Amino acid sequence: MGTLGKRLKEARKAMGYSQERLGIDAGIEPASASARMNQYEKGVHEPGIKTVQQIATVLNLPAAYFYCDDDDAAHLLATFHSLDEQDRKKVINMVERIAIGT
Numbered sequence: 001m002g003t004l005g006k007r008l009k010e011a012r013k014a015m016g017y018s019q020e021r022l023g024i025d026a027g028i029e030p031a032s033a034s035a036r037m038n039q040y041e042k043g044v045h046e047p048g049i050k051t052v053q054q055i056a057t058v059l060n061l062p063a064a065y066f067y068c069d070d071d072d073a074a075h076l077l078a079t080f081h082s083l084d085e086q087d088r089k090k091v092i093n094m095v096e097r098i099a100i101g102t
Contacts (some may be wrong), residue, residue, distance in 0.1 A: 027056040
């Protein structure tokens with residue numbers, strides 16, 4: 001299982017979705033939704049970016065989360081995505097201050 005499959009499975013389970021339900025909600029044909037999601041999670045097939053974006057929307061995550069190799073960075077992406085615009089600006093300012101050492 002590759003990074004995308006691992007993150008997809010973890011996010012799906014954390015949100016309480018079955019493979020079939022997530023696939024259907026992401027716009028995959030109901031007759032093949034479960035099988036396709038299973039193949040994506042196992043790394044047999046990789047979904048196109050449009051499908052990843054649809055899955056990300058359903059799971060309320062940024063699409064980049066599914067491609068991020070680093071667990072800490074993936075966690076930061078998911079957390080940052082959950083913030084409103086004002087809090088995102090605060091986080092960016094804080095990280096910039098930390099990065100330049102002030």
